[in-house]
Amino acid sequence: MSNENINVNTYREQRIRNLNALAEMGYEPFGSAFERTGRLAEIRAGFEEGRAVRAAGRLTAIRAMGKSIFADLRDGSGRFQIYLSRKDLPEEAFKAFSLLDLGDTIGVAGRLFVTRMGEQSLHVDEWTLLTKAILQPPEKFHGLVDTEERYRKRYLDLVANPEVRARFDTRIAILREIRAFLTARGFQEVETPMLQPQAGGAAARPFITHYNALDCEMFMRIAPELYLKRLLVGGFDKIFEMNRNFRNEGLDRTHNPEFTVLEVYEAYGDRTTMKRIIEEMLPHICRTVLGTMVVESSETGERIDFTPPYREVAYGDLVREAMGDDWFDLDAAAARASAEAAGVAIDPAWDHLLITHEVYDKLIEKRLRQPTFVTRVPRAFIPLAKACADDPSLADVFEFVVAGKELCPGYTEQNDPFEQRKAFEAQAGEEKEKIDEDFITALEHGMPPAGGLGLGIDRLVMLLTGTEAIRDVILFPQLKMREP
């Protein structure tokens, strides 16, 4: 700690001097429990002039005027103004208050009153030090703006920027309401391994680690799906898991290596069972958390309406609508020409199926702004779902798309062990050892027919809070290591 900290140290030293002075006066710089009448928001809610209350919080502003002092106290629930008057406090208690710095945490006791300016406030009769801060808080008006500091020192971001705290409060409420919704409908929340001998259930590069006791490679899970289905075999028939997945992939505005996913499974159900859950759960979240069915998109300012029912449309119909009725009769060369004419770059090696998928991805999905279930998707991309009864080339699934992005797939789950093995083999190609034999064995014991869905929680929170970067809905997003 040499050069760059010289100036930091002068601020620290000043505050440490204040700390020592307070300690000499009998204040405990890192105090103990303090009994409060309630949190600041609760005190405001129960405001009654003259009522005696005890409150605590961090000092975020001090406005001193000689013989009277106003200050702002902040806790996890909000802000409240306190008032100290020289004539109502012991001489020493009033003097000691001037040794406090912004960022210190104090406890106060007094009575409620309304200032001449009409603000509900607390007239302090006594105060005590709870925690001395020896480092400076961020600037009070602009808050903490520097993006790197905001993520690396999220605790400062949360203190300095109330709208950041509010966004995470919303995230927490969304998770709470998802659990409440599913629990009220008889679903049980289960926990399955994060550390797996094979990383299955999705196509993604996993994080690899080593388990010393067994001297073997282990993988951080990329999805919980195969374990949740084992539980269906085991007789759990309405389950969900909402927790972290890990994928060893790029880092950008919409990807974090660890992210939160909700998976729901219901035995004896299918794709349409899952569709009903989405059509009831999203309105429930909107109603209880946001108080409105209409959400404004941060990127475009467009309004997205979550009032059910949502549009349902077949993948093939969307493609025909965009590319012409004869699209599926074209050969690959003609399809490629048509796609490129529409502005979609196509690899010459791709077959008709891949070209169609690229057109859907780059052109069609973006245009689906309001909540939409896209059904009857080519099965080649979806190894874990059943085929449509009337067309074995299509999977009996939906992809739920909002604001031009896929938010949540829902499947009629594959429970045929022979079909499942075929799909795994097609996907694995050369790497046969990657097939999860233990999972196939479980299917051979009999998994009831079931519907399942997987909802990306971070992206849902982004959508519902009008946030453009995944980093702004994850408390501690992944950053590059910084040299010490």
Next chain:
RNA sequence: GGGAGCGUAGCUCAGUUGGUUAGAGCAGCUGACUCUUAAUCAGCGGGUCGUGGGUUCGAGUCCCUCCGCUCCUACCA
């Protein structure tokens, strides 16, 4: 992976064509002030200009390396 931009006081930001002693607001210190709320007023202190090198009589400014951040793009369900 490719492209563009950024990094100046604890925090938020200025800094002209390369020019002599790098500025402001907040925060801090001293003083005044009994209803303020971005309190106000007067004064004072605070900088290895991300790092290392180069060009130059002279670099915050121009060039290169590295570190970090942001955006675009590619990859990635």
